[in-house]
Amino acid sequence: MTVHIPDQVAVIPEMEVDQGAKAVTDQLRATATKTADVGSWSAENGAPDGWSGDAAEAANHAMTTFSTAVDAVTAAFTTVAAACDAYVSQLAVLAGQRLDMMETRSGINIDIQTLVDLVNSSDVEDEPELQVRADALKARVTRLDERRIAWEARVTANEDKLVAAFRSADTVGEGRALSTSSDRPDVDALNRELEQKNGDPKAINAWWMALTPAEREALKIDNPDAVGNTDGIPVDDRDEANRASMTRDIDRLHGLDKERELTPEEQQLLKNAEAARDAIDAGATVTDPSTGLPVDSNLILYQPEAIHGDGAAAVAYGNPDTADNTSVVVPGIMNTMASLGANGESALDLFAQANKADPGASNATIAWIGYDSPDFDMSQAKDPVNAIDMAMVSNEEFAEAGGKRLSAFVDGLRASDTGDQSHLTVIGHSYGSTTVAHAAHDGLAADDLVLLGSPGAGGDAHDVSDLNMGEGHVYVGSRDEDFVTWLGGDTRLGLGEDPSQSSFGADRIDVGNGESFHAEDIGGQGLNNHTSYFDPGSESLENIADITVGNDPETIDGRDQPARDYLTDYAKDEGIYYGNQVYDKYVDPVVDGARDAIDTASDVLENTGRLLSPPMPSFGGMFG
Template identity: 30%
Template sequence: MTWKRFITALLAMTLGVPGAYVFGPTPPSPAPLPAGQAAWLADPAHLPDLSAAPAATVAAYFAGLPDGRAEELAHTYPDVVGNLDGAPIELRYAANLLQSPQWAGRQLLALDPRGDGRIAEVLGDLRGATHVTVLVPGVDDTLGNFDTGHGGRLRRAPAWQGRQLYTRMLADRPDARVAVVVWLGYDPPEGVRRQAIREERAAAGAQALDRFLDGLVTGRPGLAITVVGHSYGSTVAGLAAHDLNPQVTDIVAIGSPGMGADSAAGLHTFARVWAGSAPDDWIRRVPGVRVLGAGHGRLPIDPAFGALPLPCGNVDGHDGYFEPGSAALQAMASIGTGSTGDPR
């Protein structure tokens, strides 16, 4: 998607379409029940509704089960257990493999094939890691193109991007105990249209991201987390920032159209905020505005925003941040391994 198409779409919406379409609020739609939830709640054993429970409550529930009961629940309700933030990591891996054997050999902390799909893949030893980087993809990313990239371009594929980052982290620090989670746990907009200009999708994603991260750190007070948001994924990260678990030490925005605030201070987070865009990234030409729900605020690469600069001088285009040899990839790896220092 080129910047010219984005600007054209924005102008068409603001000038040629009734203002309510762009600037009016989107009527809330009822959230669907989590996959398998109806059957879980209908179980004769009267299983508790954990779908909205804090991750710590979920963890306590599973810790209190008698031997073998957790595995039994995972086998009976894999779509529920596999997506419960706070449930044991290995149990979630096993549950997601049970519901989708085609993902054998991969570590999935979330999997929901409904609609455009949801997925969270872990690269590395999450249980043994001291530093975890969570990558949040953006517009047009779906379960269907998670491995191939939208438009069939591999460098756009979230799974490929995550592997490049994990490989770079290990190359830099072979002794580092690190993991990468590629988190497509929300429904990104389809194309650069109304939903991409507005923030409803990002707001829903921010709530899901906050909950997911709480699940990662439950019972692990020494774990440090970096959140990397690419494109609209940086908007998700920005809206999540004020509620992020304090164990999130860094937020990185790459190719960002805005983070839902006009300054890093406006994100209300103790995490360090980094931002960078390729010299030829079309996102640089997006208006840094936020009016009546349209737009995402000042671009975080604007010095006035106050983010720490992420080097992107040799990055090519909007999707080149994870290319081997890119300055951005090197910088993200250094942040993710803790090589830039821990701000806490």
């Protein structure tokens, strides 16, 4: 019996250049940004003050000539950066197409082997039917081969476009021609249009998407600070602009550091910028199961000098614009841009757990430090700004202002979302939960809310209905041994109602109770009870992740004991504990000493013939 079965399909060739090309594009864009900054400075500055006559004219001419030359370099860099950006974007598309072909190949090869096994066990009379099946397989192989050939042509075309862009801008003359071309985007006009639309994320997104790729690239290079931090602009573009700003800042400050000692403000700026860089790099250590590649990290907020130098930043692991599920994590007190790394680690842990909770979905988690959380240094109590931060720990003013910034940020995510709207969860921890609650009370475009370790849901929220999220969409995680959750209620230390109370009406998720601790260990086990809600492998993280992907978490009964009573009971128990400690340490030795002294005195009296009358008193058995 002879059946003509096609051979197994070979592996689809890998592309020679991978996503490492994105790093090259980022560096090119950062270089273009620095060049544009130099050009702007030279265009605005001529002869120094006090110069006149021929000297001033010569200086002005030199600066004009220099500015023109720099502008040509900027135009060349902009052209190449735009080509690199298009090249990298197409790489992602081509990589996805290759994965699809590999899946098709795998299915065909399985069917080929199945048919081979069937032929080997069949009789001659089965040959016609088996050949029909073999011919169908051959047709599938042919179609896949046609797809492969077309795909390889697109790979080559993508590379050719990039090479052509480099060749179009690799001489001084070509750079000057690009700088004076009528096709060159008018960045001044574009900047004015962007400024006019600021504050309306939907309008900004529609305007941005109507721009040409060249116009977008020109804006990212000319004004990366605006593009990177404008809500409504797509995440990919914000990330690229912010990376350019970040690289510019780090390079400039390292250069200054070689020349002289940085000022305290410059040191903080460098610390903030490097924290953003490290948070981005952390994504490369985790594989996104939905793509098989390192996590796509996006810097979607970068303002290292904001908030009195504390800085504001947000890094997303995964792309919120395309993810099925998106979560935003808002931290509490003592968090600044410099602590983005630790917050990013929690977001990455949540990202990994969300992928386990729903393996078939794409996920994005965002570490957001975009508001002025109370952050203070006890050693700097006399500093006015530091003193204000200290006072705000038990005040809702920062939380209320932060809630408005958070709402604007979320509105931006909604505006740039593509395809089916992402399931969006906003998670607030500690003081961050009060911030999130204020945002929800005033209107937050989220699907679910999670309040963790909350000191209170804000003075405006008396029950869950005041958070405007709908029934079953507000979750609370509070541990009975988390001392911060004892502050809610009507005590002067709290920040509104305790949202974990059954009377508040939220769904309380199981996050464990934490371990008991004494006051001397409040900075150890006590603090750990409050800060470990995102610990990998914990029931807490598992339930939070379930919420972010739309699954039902494990819930427990809400509290019936007022939050302040937990604090009162703890104080009583600690009083008893430390009272016993004092008794054991101080009272017992005194009692034992007194008993020894009386015994000695009794022995002396007995040995001297009981000279005292009446006899030595027994003190009513006080020490017996």
